Amino acid sequence: MIAESALEPLIRLEGITVDYPGVRALDGVDFRMFPGEVHAVMGENAAGKSTLVAVLTGTRAPDAGTVVVAGEPRRFGGVADSRAAGIATVFQETQLSPNLSVAENVMLGRERRGRLGIDWKRTRAAAAEALGRLGLDDLDPKTPLSMLTPAQKQLVALARAVVDDPRVLVLDEPTSSLDQAEVATLMRVIRGLRERGVAILFVSHFLEQAFAISDRMTVLRGGKRIGEYATRDLERADLISKMLGKDIDGLRALGSERKAHHYASDGEPAMRATSFGRRGAIERTDIDVQRGEIVGLAGLRGSGRSELASLLSGSVRADSGELWVDGERVELRSPSAALRHRIALSAESRRTQGIIGDLTARENMILSLQALRGWTRPLSTAEEAALVDTYVEALHLAPSDLDRPVRMLSGGTQQKVLLARALAVRPHVLILDEPTRGIDIAAKLEVQRRISQLAGDGVAVVFISSELEEVVRLSDRIIVLKDREKIGELSNGPGVTVDTVVEMIAADPGPDAGL
Known part of the structure; x- marks a missing residue:
């Protein structure tokens, strides 16, 4: 210099x-x-x-x-x-x-x-x-x-x-x-x-x-x-x-807000990945998620959070490691293969990877379930109505929005539509990548509350958010990523704060790490 x-x-x-x-x-x-x-x-x-x-x-x-x-x-x-x-x-x-x-x-x-x-x-x-x-x-x-x-x-x-x-x-x-x-x-x-x-x-x-x-x-x-x-x-x-x-x-003053529900840590995980990775995307990573557990992925942008979500959901194929779902070894060659194993993803970018803007909210909500059943077996009108009514009530959607093009709806409503689409397949594993980004406080709290309820009902949840407070608030365990690599794991509790995660990310790995 x-x-x-x-x-x-x-x-x-x-x-x-x-x-x-x-x-x-x-x-x-x-x-x-x-x-x-x-x-x-x-x-x-x-x-x-x-x-x-x-x-x-x-x-x-x-x-x-x-x-x-x-x-x-x-x-x-x-x-x-x-x-x-x-x-x-x-x-x-x-x-x-x-x-x-x-x-x-x-x-x-x-x-x-x-x-x-x-x-x-x-x-x-x-x-x-x-x-x-x-x-x-x-x-x-x-x-x-x-x-x-x-x-x-x-x-x-x-x-x-x-x-x-x-x-x-x-x-x-x-x-x-x-x-x-x-x-x-x-x-x-x-x-x-x-x-x-x-x-x-x-x-x-x-x-x-x-x-x-x-x-x-x-x-x-x-x-x-x-x-x-x-x-x-x-x-x-x-x-x-x-x-x-x-x-x-x-950050040091922020306490860890714990959820009311508890998960059983014994038994076969709903999902377990060992040495799971892809060259140029994320280093080999171990992760397991129990039924009823929320595992948060924390890290700055570029840490590998979304890349790991893409591998776990079949959106991108892994080139190393093994994936087990409900005790069965599986290979996810596509998102439809993940759906067959009851793995559902709500992707980070709702506009480019989520909603289909010119379809109505109702049509967007049934897409994953229809894809799972196959296009040769269309949902009946009664089945569509029952599904939509379930999530209109569960997610407090406005009935007047259902038949409008989803691109015309608010960000919070679009996010709820994507969550309803993922839930319609009755997932065993639900992967949520930035599910509250860009929505107002009321909608955000509603989505967070629903995620907690899903875990209480036995769904295994992988939760990603760039807001570390949100990760700490909702997660039972937190996997910390940096520079496309898992660098640590925290069991959440009263002693874990946002600062705990920040300090782990900020730790100096030494002069020879990664370079």
């Missing part, structure tokens, strides 16, 4: 404000980057990280504020303007062409030309030089991109970004699809670029990676800059507090 005192910022954002319909994504944000430094931007969902990247890369002009590059005010009309200012970007999705070779992807738009068109010999040589500067001499420029691993593709995207020797490199979730060994390779490349004086913006949900690679951190929350900190001076617990908007002293 080059000493800050000896340099002027290479990038300086002053008072950046960005408005979208109904929301202020950035609110008067100041930000700076120095040459030869890795600067991590940290924050939870809707913090403003993606919008900050959009301003720097020219995909979104600020509504107010100034962008200064090397002391010169700039106004970016698009990506080309940002690139001309020396800013290159590698996005989470690599945006490469799988039908082209490594060299063709690296040099796309920058091919070396001769009198007869593209000079492929010189083009491949330039690609090899760019790869060599990143320490990737072993990657053959002639190799078809389709033959590469996700990590190699990420490195090809990085080579394309640095082929023009940018002054600033923006890395937006660059490790999201990589395993630990591949992350270590990418980190080595990033350190090499830093030593050459490149200013690197590192955006990631992975806490330990940010601490391992960054020199400085800026924390955003709700579109506002909370502060800028030297990484070496920032404790993990303090960072989490700033990201979540909770003061650690306040």
Whole structure:
């Protein structure tokens, strides 16, 4: 890291404000980057990280504020303007062409030309030089991109970004699809670029990676800059507090609110997974859930919560480990296979993975049960009515909403419709990923109360929420995840608080962990 005192910022954002319909994504944000430094931007969902990247890369002009590059005010009309200012970007999705070779992807738009068109010999040589500067001499420029691993593709995207020797490199979730060994390779490349004086913006949900690679951190929350900190001076617990908007002293005062029901811990678990995982998604994990028990999954975004839910529900296939349901070893090749074993999922994103907006609430509620029975055996009108009436009463749904397109209903009502759909199959295991996100307090309490009742009725519940208070309030046991790995498990009780979970997440794993 080059000493800050000896340099002027290479990038300086002053008072950046960005408005979208109904929301202020950035609110008067100041930000700076120095040459030869890795600067991590940290924050939870809707913090403003993606919008900050959009301003720097020219995909979104600020509504107010100034962008200064090397002391010169700039106004970016698009990506080309940002690139001309020396800013290159590698996005989470690599945006490469799988039908082209490594060299063709690296040099796309920058091919070396001769009198007869593209000079492929010189083009491949330039690609090899760019790869060599990143320490990737072993990657053959002639190799078809389709033959590469996700990590190699990420490195090809990085080579394309640095082929023009940018002054600033923006890395937006660059490790999201990589395993630990591949992350270590990418980190080595990033350190090499830093030593050459490149200013690197590192955006990631992975806490330990940010601490391992960054020199400085800026924390955003709700579109506002909370502060800028030297990484070496920032404790993990303090960072989490700033990201979540909770003061650690306040967290210590929060007690564990216990449910009235109790579960029997003996007997065969309703679900048991051993060494269950998927390469690039989540490390091998052990988890078991008893009937009548709520097991909470706690962790920051990027910890692997939703990835584990997807594996347990058959939405994504595991490539390691075993899964047992009611004492029977099963392989979940699809969500319909999970339904046959009475495993139901309410996914995190209700708009993209849950509701079908143009169908009515009534039609959405019967989808899972109809899929379980098969489309050749349609539910009768009487069966539909009985099912819908059951959950209208149980979840306090308004009868007037039933025949309206579900996209026109409130977020709380949509969430109740999804819960009714999952319950209609009479699940033995119910996996709930953010079931109360984005709904009002009254609806949230109603959904929480219903989840507790379901456990009391003998359903095994896996519960995920980014609100740690909610996890502590509802769970009998809490599995703590960080950086796609299970790092601990807590048996809930009066002595367990939100701070207990935060301290486990914030614990320093040691200098060699994960990298």
